[in-house]
Amino acid sequence: MSAQNAEKDDGKTTSLNFIQAIIAEDLRTDRFGGRVHTRFPPEPNGYLHIGHAQAICLSFGLAEEHEGGLYNLRFDDTNPVKEEEEYVEAIKEDIRWLGFDWEDRLYYASDYFEQMYKYAVQLIKAGKAYVCDLTPEETRAYRGTLTKPGRDSPYRNRGVEENLDLFQRMRAGEFPDGTRTLRAKIDMASPNLNMRDPVMYRILRATHHRTGETWCIYPMYDWAHGLEDSIEGITHSICTLEFENHRPLYDWYLDELGVYHPRQIEFARLNLNYTIMSKRKLLELVEGGHVSGWDDPRMPTVSGLRRRGYTPESIREFCRRIGVAKFDGVREIALLEHCLREDLNKRAPRVMGVLRPLRVVIDNYPEDQVEELDAINNPEDPSAGTRKVPFSRVLYIEQDDFREDPPRKYFRLAPGREVRLRYAYFVTCVGVVKDEQTGEVVELHCTYDPATRGGDSPDGRKVKGTIHWVSAAHALEAEVRMYEHLFSKENPDGVEEGSDFKSNLNPNSLKTLKSCRVEPSLAGALPGSRYQFERQGYFCVDPDSSESVLVFSRTVPLRDTWGKIEKAQHKKK
């Protein structure tokens, strides 16, 4: 066994991803005293999405898989103009829902502001930081460009005493916003622009959600982040690829200060096809009314996925399967949906629900008779047991399950054809009633074979199709929201000149079906509960449900082999 491979309980050797390999190496060389301690550091300026979920699963998972490993939740609240308490609570709820427990290790960057200030003073005293009076515009001009080196600020060589005095007065609120900054004295000619005397503190008067008006100077990300990691004793600070260019600065600050030095490791953030992940664009969808809110079931937010009916287990499994790398590729949402179906198949109780009802009268079934038929709750889980479903003379079936003129390979109901009503009887279509004006099929007449009760034919006669149904007199009315991908293009950002991602919004991403009928066992179903509507998909009770109306979201449809056949037939024509 290689030193970089780990042995699991089952004795199988599993390969390590590149981060696990780094950690294994650090453990081997005793770089951090045998510890593994990670963190997830969200800025409380928006809701978490599936990309954050991956980052959480990664960072927290890395700690969980090591004996004694720990993980922190830390709010990186260094920019009061964007951050709000509301987001803090939402983020905590989402992470808990995903199944992680940070115990008592909840931290805020703002808790370290005083310590950070002291560290800044230390750097000034060491001649490694200075107060700069350049305006933001001048600062930009002095920085140079990607190909041209920058120029030293005229304030770069102020004396230590003057810097100390000015910095203290910045904190005391003597200067207007934006008039001065504290900068690290590094190298204005560095090919890495992050090293061209980066700003450490800016003057900013804003009410901070935790520290209120205590501060009018706030630390910049690069200065703050490594200190936060250092103070908390983080060993491996996992972040996304765009911070790779910042790592030299992360290291520089910690080295100059001579403090405990965690290791920053970058990975490729999650991209999903048919999905956008940018906070800014998601916000635009919310504010533009293109979705109902951050928790709209079409949103890739954790709260949206939750409302859609996703299970935390399926999301964690997805994050496990996509792995982690430095290659910035695009994952297929089909894999997420596969993980979802796999989970729901095992646990979701089956029920019958008719989305687009078509009335069926069983001509030879007694007028007032009602039978309670046995139905299996979950064929994948015998312990889920059975339930009773009422059957009577007038039923509803799915409009899609009848064709007056059935195409090849269509196994469902058609004039003269016999099919099985699931858990009930074999029925044969003997009559079709149409609307005289529109020609639309409005009612079917069938006969049933009493010998086939429960769905088995004693004479061994076969039917090609089994369809679902509900008893008209017993069914509950329900609203069902049929969701599809929010975008109709794999890459929503791929657009013509002059147009933007919103032009790729899928006009069919939500279709609301108002007069659906579901079996009576669903009475009182609680928001958040998930079901499989047989032959159709997985559905979740929406919080919009009330005593009087059940509202379901379609979480994900079942695989649809017939749909594929039909599509292929259309193509041929």
Added chain:
RNA sequence: UACCCGGUGGUGUAAUGGUAACACACCAGGUUUUGGUCCUGGCAUUCCUGGUUCAAGUCCAGGCCGGGUAGCCA
């Protein structure tokens, strides 16, 4: 035009100098009281050119292609 980082089937991930594998997707078949699940099979891969080596996806050099970086955002 500077620096940093990448490049393995359609998609993503593995192979850690020694038979290029796994999952999803797709296609075909079987089982089935869900056209679901499950089972079987198929498809198809190391960016290019050199070099080192008995042996290179892996190491080296050069090229090509892609991404990131010029906030007092994170």
